[in-house]
Amino acid sequence: MAQPQHQPQTAPEALKSVWISANAGSGKTRALVDREDRSDYANEMTRITMRLTSVMAWIMVRRAIHAGRIDEAKASTDYRLEAVDVCREHKPEVLSQMPGYMNHLSEKSLALFERVHRLDDLAYGTRH
DSSP, rough: OOOOOOOOHHHHHHHHHHHHHHHEEEEEEETTSSSGGGHHHHHHHHHHHHHHHHHEEEEEHHHHHHTTTOOOHHHHHHHSOOOOOHHHHHHHHHTTOOOOHHHHHHHHHHHHHHHHHHHHHHHHOOOO
């Protein structure tokens, strides 16, 4: 299988997004959301967090492979992206009811996840 090229900018971008989403999930920002939208807010923040943590974990595995600490074959079976259906889900109708920063975080985390998903497919083949 073709090996994905190392993309050094992906890790810092993902880490920065994790930091931003952690601050966005604080009590002060949740207070900006209407009471009836808080469940949707929590669901979307969970989706954003899941995307970003999945991306960071995948990047860490790729670094371990390049450092010789994890075998490529083991990574292809044990360390692929997970929860792909949940992470690729995008709900503009829900996000339109959320504060602007939530839309930004969702779009950015989705773009990062999609980029790494393509690299995962390139490295290990498309899942069926």
